[in-house]
Amino acid sequence: MNAWPLIGVAVVVAGFAMRRNPALVVVVAGVASGLAAGKPLGELLALLGNAFVGNRALLLLALTLPAIGLLERHGLRERARDWILSFRGLTLTRLLVAYLGLRQVLSMLGLTNVAGHAQTVRPLVAPMSEAAAERDAGELAGDERMRVRALAAATDNVGLFFGEDVFIALGAVLLIQGFYAQHGIDLQPLQIALWALPTAVAAFVLHAARIAWFRRRLRADAARRAREARDADT
């Protein structure tokens, strides 16, 4: 076994820890691993080029940007805020838990690209969450606003990851099935997929509880700030 290519992992860890530009860190790590493994330069360059082209589907989300950018310039995010404010009972918890459940169900049905950070979180879910949080807790401190946004993005991730592949056999399930098939164990996709259900339920319950907890703390902090302001006045 040649342990030298592990140097690429070390470069990544050190580069991220030192907060250098991540794109630069990743490119340097790839070159370091390749050279440490004794790959000739020409072969390494071809490997980089082919892999970069082969993974270009990952940038397809950029196609949403003209539509989203144009709508934002004309006030989409403001509108999303106002719309949420027109529903009285819609708290931050209800909004995000509903989104979590919806994202998990969509993801279970194989509709993973339907929502996402560029398509739904930035233009809709994040501003809606801010509006709901403001109604719940009053004016948000700068840092709180950022934490509400981050929670909206985290909710999208949890819903996507832990709904995936429960019923419909897609990427992950086929990868598992393919691995076992290569090693002489034959399984049906559904046989594998259904075992993802307990974790999916646990993910929903745990993350929903965290959202509710987050809202409680937000309200408690706001109430404390209001009390302090009142005390300062008198």
Add this chain to the structure above:
Amino acid sequence: MLTLEPVYVLLGAFLLFAAVADLRAKRVANAAFWALVAVPFLFGKAILTASTAGVQWPAQAMGVGVLALGALAARAKRSASVPARDEAERAARAGNRLFLPALLIPLVTVAIVLACQYLPGLMAPLLDLKQATLIALGLACVIAFAAALRVTGAAPASGLHEGHRVLDALGWAAILPMLLATLGSVFAATGVGDAIAAIVEAVIPVDSRLACLVAFALGLVLFTAIMGNAFAAFPVMMAGVGLPLLVHRHGAHPAILGAIGMLTGYCGTLLTPMAANFNIVPAVLLELPDPYGVIRAQWPTALALLVVNFGLLWWLA
């Protein structure tokens, strides 16, 4: 029949538009950056075809381009986003109709994907079913853009400028997922996975089911965190620990071990900046001051789920 290729070319054209607009604004580093990113979309098919045929220079030139992107990433400036007042004034005019084009992106994608799933006979002559989801997303974006132009009454060029504005705000973060996937390929080709599996095997006491399970679960999380992708970690940890030790030696149920093992890897995905498209790109998109803000918001969920998954593996598998 519609393939993914025209969708790629369309994105390449948008990236070229961004490059030209940046060049006109004298932002040379940004212009060079987007021009290089446009190459795999405009010439990707030719590069891959040449490479399979044994002609390596186009792929090697692209490799040089990847190095240049790494060097340019730190120099290209990220621009600020729109002032909020502007938004508020216009929102009053366009009203709730603004939601329609935004919702068209998910709705059209769903409609096309479902049609391909349930009416394959009807859809097969129209588009390449193997790439249905991505083609659907591409079509949905075009339709939503047309609808957005109609609702806002903006000219197509100004629409593209707005898209370019968001693209420049994303900057290097936009291509980080592609670069990380490229790094994953380099790691795979240089045997990084085998080296890690060998280390794990060397340190655990193989007779203890608990030790094997701990090594399997933590190995999946750790390796996923390093690679930024559970799909890369899964085969390595399965081949190194899961199959030989847990299934063959300790009699674990393969389906349960596989399904919950993969989800254990996903806990690692929530924890790592290497999974850029889920953890770093949204931090940039939402203009969070802390690039690790999204990870901070989700690590407690990830760790709690790791414990749950470990319990499920222990009791069920």
